[in-house]
Amino acid sequence: MSASSHALVIAGAGATGIASALAAARQKIPVLLLEKSAQLGGTVTGTLIHTLGGFFDDRGDVLNPGLSAELIERLVEASPFTCKRRIGKTWVLNVDPTIYQQVIGNWLNEYPTINIFYQTGISHATINTQRIDAVTVIGNGQSRTLNTLAVIDATGRADIVRSIDSRLVTEGSALAGLIVQLGGVSSDTLDFPKGLALLRHIWKAAENHELPPECATLWLDNGVYPDEIYVKFSFPANNYDHAQMLTVVNLLLAFLQARPGFANVFIRCQGQLGIRDGGRVHGDYTLTEADLKQGRHFDDALCRAAWPIEHWHPEHGVSLDYFPPGHRYEIPLKALKVGGLTNFFVAGKCFSAEPRAQASARVVGTCWAMGEGLINAHFGKS
Numbered sequence: 001m002s003a004s005s006h007a008l009v010i011a012g013a014g015a016t017g018i019a020s021a022l023a024a025a026r027q028k029i030p031v032l033l034l035e036k037s038a039q040l041g042g043t044v045t046g047t048l049i050h051t052l053g054g055f056f057d058d059r060g061d062v063l064n065p066g067l068s069a070e071l072i073e074r075l076v077e078a079s080p081f082t083c084k085r086r087i088g089k090t091w092v093l094n095v096d097p098t099i100y101q102q103v104i105g106n107w108l109n110e111y112p113t114i115n116i117f118y119q120t121g122i123s124h125a126t127i128n129t130q131r132i133d134a135v136t137v138i139g140n141g142q143s144r145t146l147n148t149l150a151v152i153d154a155t156g157r158a159d160i161v162r163s164i165d166s167r168l169v170t171e172g173s174a175l176a177g178l179i180v181q182l183g184g185v186s187s188d189t190l191d192f193p194k195g196l197a198l199l200r201h202i203w204k205a206a207e208n209h210e211l212p213p214e215c216a217t218l219w220l221d222n223g224v225y226p227d228e229i230y231v232k233f234s235f236p237a238n239n240y241d242h243a244q245m246l247t248v249v250n251l252l253l254a255f256l257q258a259r260p261g262f263a264n265v266f267i268r269c270q271g272q273l274g275i276r277d278g279g280r281v282h283g284d285y286t287l288t289e290a291d292l293k294q295g296r297h298f299d300d301a302l303c304r305a306a307w308p309i310e311h312w313h314p315e316h317g318v319s320l321d322y323f324p325p326g327h328r329y330e331i332p333l334k335a336l337k338v339g340g341l342t343n344f345f346v347a348g349k350c351f352s353a354e355p356r357a358q359a360s361a362r363v364v365g366t367c368w369a370m371g372e373g374l375i376n377a378h379f380g381k382s
């Protein structure tokens with residue numbers, strides 16, 4: 001892309017950034033998608049999220065048309081193991097994160113107007129009369145300045161907002177998570193009541209110091225393949241010690257190997273530390289817990305959401321606050337506007353919301369719908 005042409009610049013190729021890029025490409029808007037890491041997919045592929053929430057309401061109907069519905073179709077088409085799954089009062093899409101990554105990679109490749117740059121970020125934004133006119137981009141040892149149509153901070157941690165004015169960001173406070181895929185497990189291992197008994201056995205072993213304390217709050221979930229389960233650890237983000245967690249996972253593996261159904265268990269993949277709340281911006285409007293509970297409608301609504309308030313409180317642990325049956329709420333454009341700038345937005349899990357509102361709106365399906373809704377609202381739906 002030449003320095004003189006204008007592009008939509010999106011920082012972050014997670015759920016939100018990808019949805020925005022696809023929506024813009026469909027409107028023939030040139031896109032520069034900048035990703036700090038070396039891979040696509042953000043938290044879903046990095047942390048290994050296999051239960052994608054926020055795509056369906058409590059009846060299992062798709063909440064938002066457009067890219068969300070199309071993504072579901074593409075994921076189902078790509079693998080016979082992708083399926084809609086009931087968990088408690090919610091519906092999720094059960095999907096292998098590797099399949100998700102392949103599907104979004106192929107999808108983005110359909111659009112030559114989307115230019116993806118890995119290990120690249122924004123080092124400077126040139127602001128004139130309440131607009132970001134240009135950004136300086138650094139990656140792979142190169143730096144260049146590009147003209148912008150608009151800029152979207154979809155970094156999940158409000159990195160671009162921080163670089164403009166760090167006072168516009170409140171640090172996140174939710175528990176972080178580490179997810180491990182185990183293979184070689186008997187398919188009925190987590191069936192009720194066996195799964196619950198196994199969990200209790202693990203928690204008890206942690207209490208008795210037969211397992212490390214990190215195992216005292218872990219959770220087990222069926223995976224995507226019949227021989228697979230996911231182990232989910234949670235802890236405060238600043239307590240994370242990678243080497244220590246490798247030891248914990250290996251001790252757990254040895255413990256499980258002695259249990260029925262686990263003789264052949266192995267680690268299929270260990271995710272990176274997952275940050276549920278990497279900081280939220282103070283936007284033109286802050287979405288509140290009361291807005292969610294009232295099912296508030298907004299004139300500038302971008303999308304619908306219905307996921308319960310799944311709050312991973314740093315001291316009290318996880319709580320799930322369900323809405324009444326059929327309940328929905330909306331996310332307004334003004335909660336994505338920040339700093340009085342007319343062509344700058346922050347979308348995805350770091351948008352402007354109270355902690356307990358973010359605890360619902362951060363799920364993958366809502367991030368997809370938010371990313372697409374933002375493009376349609378700002379550029380007009382074609």
Ligand SMILES: Cc1cc2nc3c(=O)[nH]c(=O)nc-3n(C[C@H](O)[C@H](O)[C@H](O)COP(=O)(O)OP(=O)(O)OC[C@H]3O[C@@H](n4cnc5c(N)ncnc54)[C@H](O)[C@@H]3O)c2cc1C
Pocket residue numbers: 011012013014015016017034035036037040041042043044047049050051052053054120121122154155156157159160176177178273274275276347348349350362363364365367
């Ligand atoms: C442990 C854990 C479990 C979860 N479980 C579920 C679940 O079961 N179901 C569900 O629906 N949701 C779940 N979530 C939430 C959900 O996965 C995330 O909230 C959602 O994927 C966030 O999407 P995003 O696009 O806002 O950000 P991300 O997916 O985090 O994407 C941000 C991207 O920006 C990149 N980036 C960061 N800084 C920069 C920069 N300066 N420049 C360029 N790129 C940058 C990152 O590398 C990343 O690729 C979970 C989250 C965690 C942490």
